[in-house]
Amino acid sequence: MSLLHEAIHEKKFDVRMLERNLVRNVVTDKEAKTFVESLPDDAENAAYISLDELNEQGQ
Numbered sequence: 310m311s312l313l314h315e316a317i318h319e320k321k322f323d324v325r326m327l328e329r330n331l332v333r334n335v336v337t338d339k340e341a342k343t344f345v346e347s348l349p350d351d352a353e354n355a356a357y358i359s360l361d362e363l364n365e366q367g368q
Contacts, residue, residue, distance in 0.1 A: 320326050321336060322344045330336045 321330060322341065327336070327341060331338065331341060
């Protein structure tokens with residue numbers, strides 16, 4: 310495979326390309342849903358901040 314083809318294949322479900330790939334029938338709704346459901350839940354690694362904290366940092 311060419312480098313471009315490999316790069317496009319790797320980005321098949323990338324959030325920036327998914328809508329385009331769905332419209333062009335590169336992926337089906339079912340494939341996209343299966344992929345999203347297979348992603349790990351990283352909520353425990355998230356950093357939550359409030360708007361008040363952001364405002365305090367910006368002052």
